[in-house]
Amino acid sequence: MENKNNESICEKIGVKPDRPTPNSIIGLAIDSLGNGVIHGLRHPSEQNTNGWYIWSGDYSEYEDFFKPVCKEHLNEYIKIDLEKYLDLPAGYRFLIDGNQYEDVWFDESLLEI
Numbered sequence: 001m002e003n004k005n006n007e008s009i010c011e012k013i014g015v016k017p018d019r020p021t022p023n024s025i026i027g028l029a030i031d032s033l034g035n036g037v038i039h040g041l042r043h044p045s046e047q048n049t050n051g052w053y054i055w056s057g058d059y060s061e062y063e064d065f066f067k068p069v070c071k072e073h074l075n076e077y078i079k080i081d082l083e084k085y086l087d088l089p090a091g092y093r094f095l096i097d098g099n100q101y102e103d104v105w106f107d108e109s110l111l112e113i
Helices: 009-013 071-076
Strands: 025-028 038-042 049-056 067-070 092-096 102-106
Touching: 025 071, 049 071, 067 071
Parallel strands: 025 049
Antiparallel strands: 025 067, 038 049, 038 092, 092 102
């Protein structure tokens, strides 16, 4: 799914954007970054989290795989601009490689925590 114009990801796939609140928390697998494609998935928001979990390479079930990172500090860890994906509502996933590859899809199972 390549975005060839200024149309947002949400507009392109026909969903209402759900922008994370300022200073909300993302689960970021900091130690995995730089290990291949970037994966993102969004569960429903809870307390001060926005539901996003982002990692690179292989997913891990280890309890400390994800670290809490403020949304505004995400670009300190990932140099690819992920802002356009973060507006996707709960239930969505993305997979990108930082070059030309981009995939965005809905996964209903993410709504059931």
